[in-house]
Amino acid sequence: xxxxxxxxxxxxxxxxxxxxxxxxxxxxxxxxxxxxxxxxxxxxxxxxxxxxxxxxxxxxxxxxxxxxxxxxxxxxxxxxxxxxxxxxxxxxxxxxxxxxxxxxxxxxxxxxxxxxxxxxxxxxxxxxxxxxxxxxxxxxxxxxxxxxxxxxxxxxxxxxxxxxxxxxxxxxxxxxxxxxxxxxxxxxxxxxxxxxxxxxxxxxxxxxxxxxxxxxxxxxxxxxxxxxxxxxxxxxxxxxxxxxxxxxxxxxxxxxxxxxxxxxxxxxxxxxxxxxxxxxx
Ligand SMILES: Nc1ncnc2c1ncn2[C@@H]1O[C@H](COP(=O)(O)OP(=O)(O)OP(=O)(O)O)[C@@H](O)[C@H]1O
Numbered sequence: 001x002x003x004x005x006x007x008x009x010x011x012x013x014x015x016x017x018x019x020x021x022x023x024x025x026x027x028x029x030x031x032x033x034x035x036x037x038x039x040x041x042x043x044x045x046x047x048x049x050x051x052x053x054x055x056x057x058x059x060x061x062x063x064x065x066x067x068x069x070x071x072x073x074x075x076x077x078x079x080x081x082x083x084x085x086x087x088x089x090x091x092x093x094x095x096x097x098x099x100x101x102x103x104x105x106x107x108x109x110x111x112x113x114x115x116x117x118x119x120x121x122x123x124x125x126x127x128x129x130x131x132x133x134x135x136x137x138x139x140x141x142x143x144x145x146x147x148x149x150x151x152x153x154x155x156x157x158x159x160x161x162x163x164x165x166x167x168x169x170x171x172x173x174x175x176x177x178x179x180x181x182x183x184x185x186x187x188x189x190x191x192x193x194x195x196x197x198x199x200x201x202x203x204x205x206x207x208x209x210x211x212x213x214x215x216x217x218x219x220x221x222x223x224x225x226x227x228x229x230x231x232x233x234x235x236x237x238x239x240x241x242x243x244x245x246x247x248x249x250x251x252x253x254x255x256x257x258x259x260x261x262x263x264x265x266x267x268x269x270x271x272x273x274x275x276x277x278x279x280x281x
Contacts, residue, residue, distance in 0.1 A: 001027055002027065002028045002064075003025045003026060003027055003028065003061070003064070004026050004027065004028045004062065004063060004149070004150050004182040005025060005026040005049070005060075005061070005062055005150070005182070005184060006025050006059075006060070006061040006064075007022055007023055007024055007025070007045075007049070007058070007059075007060050007061075008023045008058055008059050009021045009022075009023055009057060009058035009059070010022040010023070010045070010048060010055055010057070010058035010059070010060060011055065011056045011057040011058055012044060012048060012053065012054075012055050012056050012057075013056055014044065017039070017041070017044070017206060018206050019041045019044050019045065019048070019206045020206045020207050021057075021058070021207070022041070022045060022058070022203075022206075022207070022208055023058075023208065024201050024208055024211035025211075026182055026184055026199065027182075028180065028182050029176070029179050029180060029181070029182060030182055030183075030198040030199060031172065031176060031182070031183040031184075031185075031196050031197050031198050031199070032182075032183070032184045032185075032197060032198065032199040032200070032201060032211075033185060033186070033187055033192070033193040033196075033197035033199070033200050033201070034046070034184060034185065034186040034187070034201050034203065035186070035187060035188070035190070035193065035200060035201070035202055035203070035271065035275055036202060036203030036204055036209075036275065036279070037204065037275065037279045040203040040204050040205060040206065040279070041203050041205075041206045041207075042154070042186040042203055043083055043154055043186065044206075045203070046152060046154050046184075046186060048060060049062070049067060049152060049184075050067075050078075050080055050152065051067050051068050051071050062074045062078070062150065063077065063149070063150070076104060076105060076106070076146075077148060077149045077150060078148050078149070078150050078151070078152060079143035079144050079146070079148030079150070079151040079152070080143055080151075080152050080153070081136075081139045081140055081143045081151075081152070081153035081154060081156045081185075082139065082154055083154035083155050083158075083186075085127065085135050085139070086139075087127045087138075088127065089126065089127050089128030090126055090127075090128060091126065091127055092123065092124060092125065092126055092127075093116070093121060093122070093123045093124075093125055093126075093127065093130075093138060094123040094124065096127065096138075096142070097109075097112060097123070097142065097145075100142060101145075104145075104146035105146075106146040106147055107145060107146045108145055108146065108147060109145075111144075111145050111147070112141060112142075112145035115140075115141035115144065115145060115171075116138075116141055118167075118171075119134070119137040119138070119140075119141060119167065120134075121134060121137060121138055121141070132159040132160075133159060133160045133161060133164045136156060136157070136158075136159065136160055136164075136168070137160075137164065137167070137168065139156070140153070140156060140168055140171065144171070144175060148181070149180060149181060149182065150181070150182045150183075150184075151172070151175065151181065151182070151183045151184075151185075152183075152184050152185070153183070153184070153185040153186070154185070154186050155185075155186055155187055155188070156168060156185055156187075157169070157187060157189055157192055158187070158188065158189070165189070165192065169192060169195055169196050172185075172196055173196060176196075183196075190270065190271040190272045190275075193214070193271055194214070194271065197214065198213060199211065199212060199213055199214075200212070200213070200214050200217065200271060202217075202274055202275060202278055204275075204278045204279050204281070205279075209274070209278040210274070210278075214271060217269075217274065218268050218269060220253055221251050221252065221253050221255070221269050221274065222251070222252055222255040222258070222266040222267060222268065222269065223249065223250075223251055223266070223267040223268075223269045223273050223277070224238055224249060224250055224251070224252045224255060224258055224264060224265075224266060225247060225248070225249040225264070225265045225266075225267070226247055226248065226249075226261075226263045226264035226265050227247065227248075227263035227264065228243050228244060228245070228246075228247060228248040230261060230263060230264060231243065231248040231249075231250075231264070232248070234257075234258075235248075235250075237252050237254045237255075237257075238250035238251065238252050239251040239252065239253070239277050239278060239280075239281055240276065240277030240278065240279070240280030240281050242280065250277055250280075251269060251273065251274065251277035251278070
């Protein structure tokens with residue numbers, strides 16, 4: 001097993017917010033989705049991985065190397081999509097590519113032009129004249145035209161219509177076909193994760209709630225619903241417990257005992273369920 005990304009005890013304080021001992025790994029050849037409510041620390045984690053922010057503690061290894069000491073080598077092998085446009089709005093797409101291409105030893109102009117055509121983009125247009133969706137597609141084309149081994153994207157599909165989202169996901173799937181490419185992307189769109197993510201890392205309030213395959217996480221937890229009088233007694237076993245007059249609910253990682261109880265219903269949690277109850281802790 002070879003890890004493309006290893007994060008251990010990563011901490012960073014920004015004003016009132018603290019990323020607190022974040023640890024997770026991504027194995028080479030897999031796709032990981034980073035999910036969590038607004039402000040849970042996804043962008044902060046991604047910025048730390050990209051060395052755009054300085055960490056307070058912990059370490060980040062990419063391709064087995066320290067991400068700060070080997071930044072130049074690492075970035076040649078990485079593709080990165082920011083959560084916002086980073087290119088000058090008055091610059092033509094063609095010009096942006098001309099400036100960026102020489103930075104990568106592996107830049108493949110033919111491949112870039114193929115992506116541009118596939119996404120229906122016009123190289124003669126200014127960045128500022130692109131729609132939100134087209135800006136995202138251009139950012140993805142720019143990030144993958146040097147055939148990165150590791151693609152890191154911060155909400156690449158937000159603001160895209162379902163067809164464009166599918167196009168981006170298809171491209172990611174194609175990149176994965178060689179078995180050597182790995183992808184980490186943050187998203188709020190849980191259906192995207194269901195389509196392509198091998199692993200899901202749940203963040204909440206600067207901490208990791210879970211990081212595993214969805215199948216494993218779905219085995220570990222159940223949504224518990226039912227009689228308030230019964231559930232009140234076990235509320236310490238229930239994450240994000242909410243009691244109500246007409247029934248109570250939450251998520252449980254220790255749900256075996258509920259199976260035989262009358263008036264209690266168990267459901268396999270969706271990704272959204274896990275996010276919801278974890279954030280209500
Ligand atoms: N430069 C900054 N100054 C002050 N606070 C910041 C700064 N950068 C991030 N934060 C705070 O850190 C927290 C985490 O933000 P972050 O952008 O990492 O969350 P996120 O999970 O990516 O959220 P979203 O889903 O909304 O994009 C937020 O509370 C945010 O306000």
